[in-house]
């Protein structure tokens with residue numbers, strides 16, 4: 001595919017986008033400087049403007065909601081289902097009126113087990129902008145996770161399966177959204193059809209050309225990285241299979257990218273246990289213990305007089321151990337993690 005390069009961009013970025021689009025089976029990819037920028041650009045291109053209400057799960061990282069707030073929109077937090085893979089559909093339905101967008105988040109690489117959200121959104125004409133920042137490589141049937149939506153947004157931060165150090169991209173089959181996104185990432189240059197150059201205030205969310213070159217090299221090894229992460233995750237799950245206080249949560253009906261091994265903890269004070277693991281001599285890095293993940297509606301900046309409402313999200317985060325693996329974690333390291341977790345579970349139970 002040939003395409004005129006925007007003035008500040010280079011052929012390297014165009015080639016990276018074209019190769020990603022081919023890999024993902026979409027018409028358009030727009031490379032940007034981070035996953036956060038991908039979400040902000042995707043939301044803007046999907047029509048989100050100041051004052052709009054945007055549905056965000058309580059069960060996610062702050063990076064999902066920051067772009068919503070940056071656009072001047074109002075996040076509306078919705079609770080999750082019991083295993084945290086989807087919205088609580090009843091709660092979602094009661095918040096859909098006047099929503100300008102829905103932002104499902106495929107945390108730990110896990111996609112939902114049904115497309116109920118897409119049906120609800122389609123019936124009301126609400127765009128769905130998926131935060132698939134952790135989910136590159138997860139597939140539902142033949143579709144890449146995040147691409148059954150209006151826009152899918154991905155991060156290529158250094159911990160991701162495809163890494164450019166910092167970076168991200170959005171993917172869509174909607175050419176108007178893609179044109180608006182290309183304009184928004186680069187000071188409205190080039191403008192979308194029927195719009196004048198630099199006629200709107202936008203951003204510099206461009207991906208630097210050397211990072212695009214790195215992305216192209218990474219993309220050629222992406223399937224290998226997904227296989228490696230799958231091997232790492234399945235090894236940890238297998239090594240811990242006899243520990244009855246740990247229940248491995250494996251999402252059904254998808255090719256999961258195995259981004260992070262996830263266990264439900266059947267222990268007293270499970271969050272304290274995750275924090276304890278994160279603080280050991282060889283820390284076992286995990287979402288709640290290391291990164292202090294709490295539901296968005298519990299974060300002080302979103303607190304209001306009614307208090308946190310998303311109780312299932314709170315329970316999931318309090319009771320789940322999601323290990324943050326890296327590509328450098330070899331079999332020896334993973335065996336160390338497993339041994340530490342097993343030993344500390346037994347100590348916790350005996351204490």
Ligand SMILES: Cc1ncc(COP(=O)(O)O)c(C=O)c1O
Nearest residue numbers: 034035036063064133134155157
């Ligand atoms: C679920 C999720 N959303 C958004 C982001 C933001 O991506 P980035 O760090 O590339 O801005 C991340 C990155 O860690 C993420 O994991």
